[in-house]
Amino acid sequence: MELVFDGHNDVLLRLWRSRAAGLDPIREFIGGCREGHIDAPRAKAGGLAGGLCAIYIPSLRDFTLKEPDANGHYVTPLEAPLERPISLDIGLQMAAIALQLDQAGGWRLCRSTADIRSALDDGVFAAVLHMEGCEPIDADLAALDVFHAAGLRSLGPVWSRHNIFGHGVPFAFPMSPDTGPGLTEAGFELVRACNRLGILIDLAHITEKGFWDVADTSDQPLIASHSNAHALTPVARNLTDRQLDAIRERKGLVGLNYAVTMLREDSRDDSHTPLSDMVRHVDYLVDRMGIDCVALGSDFDGATIPAAIGDAAGNQKLVAALRSAGYADDDLKKICRENWLRVLGQAWHE
Ligand SMILES: [Zn+2]
Numbered sequence: 001m002e003l004v005f006d007g008h009n010d011v012l013l014r015l016w017r018s019r020a021a022g023l024d025p026i027r028e029f030i031g032g033c034r035e036g037h038i039d040a041p042r043a044k045a046g047g048l049a050g051g052l053c054a055i056y057i058p059s060l061r062d063f064t065l066k067e068p069d070a071n072g073h074y075v076t077p078l079e080a081p082l083e084r085p086i087s088l089d090i091g092l093q094m095a096a097i098a099l100q101l102d103q104a105g106g107w108r109l110c111r112s113t114a115d116i117r118s119a120l121d122d123g124v125f126a127a128v129l130h131m132e133g134c135e136p137i138d139a140d141l142a143a144l145d146v147f148h149a150a151g152l153r154s155l156g157p158v159w160s161r162h163n164i165f166g167h168g169v170p171f172a173f174p175m176s177p178d179t180g181p182g183l184t185e186a187g188f189e190l191v192r193a194c195n196r197l198g199i200l201i202d203l204a205h206i207t208e209k210g211f212w213d214v215a216d217t218s219d220q221p222l223i224a225s226h227s228n229a230h231a232l233t234p235v236a237r238n239l240t241d242r243q244l245d246a247i248r249e250r251k252g253l254v255g256l257n258y259a260v261t262m263l264r265e266d267s268r269d270d271s272h273t274p275l276s277d278m279v280r281h282v283d284y285l286v287d288r289m290g291i292d293c294v295a296l297g298s299d300f301d302g303a304t305i306p307a308a309i310g311d312a313a314g315n316q317k318l319v320a321a322l323r324s325a326g327y328a329d330d331d332l333k334k335i336c337r338e339n340w341l342r343v344l345g346q347a348w349h350e
């Protein structure tokens with residue numbers, strides 16, 4: 001089994017919803033459940049040894065992708081911006097679940113690559129706290145310091161939504177990621193603060209203009225935690241060749257997103273998507289950027305993923321498909337965890 005440290009999941013969102021429904025999210029994670037993709041037993045079974053766990057503030061109405069037209073094309077309008085006070089409440093509630101899971105021994109909240117490696121050695125899920133869209137944080141960045149003290153070590157300034165820091169891309173096919181403005185003045189300040197504090201900056205969901213704004217400002221490797229190749233699946237969420245080339249030059253990485261809409265040639269939201277579509281994107285990313293710049297970013301608990309994987313327990317099926325496609329053990333080690341550990345260590349000033 002090749003242990004995987006994965007670049008993106010939404011398990012905290014699922015657990016937060018469980019608590020809102022009156023269930024016990026700590027017991028649900030530790031003991032296992034039938035919902036969603038990740039809990040401790042399924043992660044263990046699939047060699048999902050850890051990953052970046054997102055604080056993500058859901059939109060007020062349930063998010064659904066727009067139905068495609070007769071040509072299979074769709075444009076899902078951007079969600080409305082969120083109010084900060086309610087976003088801060090929800091962000092704190094999700095951070096609290098992350099801390100409670102750590103205290104209960106359900107996972108280990110990691111603040112360094114040494115923490116991650118020792119959790120991997122001990123067989124405990126290595127969670128890194130991430131924020132996907134910084135709606136809980138005001139332009140004075142006071143909340144950034146507090147979340148950092150609580151363990152936050154990675155953030156994406158925006159989700160597919162506008163906020164005070166910048167602009168996100170819509171879920172749309174086919175569409176270029178160049179859909180509007182990039183970072184705001186507050187966004188540039190946020191990037192500088194992350195560089196100073198040692199918080200990884202994630203470029204998933206940001207507009208192409210925002211991508212270049214971060215590239216011009218940040219001193220970190222360029223990271224897209226859960227994105228794929230636009231040349232193969234031209235959704236606005238995927239990365240153009242020019243973006244991939246910049247990530248290679250800055251020795252960053254792209255984590256393969258398992259979302260079927262970002263893997264399939266036709267971008268259909270259909271779980272009957274073969275593993276070969278995942279291998280095709282990995283091959284493309286490796287050809288373009290080299291083996292050191294490709295990793296995994298499943299989007300477990302946040303997207304429709306291939307039925308062939310199903311949930312975290314099926315994670316090794318992708319590893320097996322990559323091995324059959326010719327990836328050697330050393331390549332798989334890099335894709336599955338070592339590339340993530342390298343860029344995290346750099347972003348964290350280790
Ligand atoms: Zn996402």
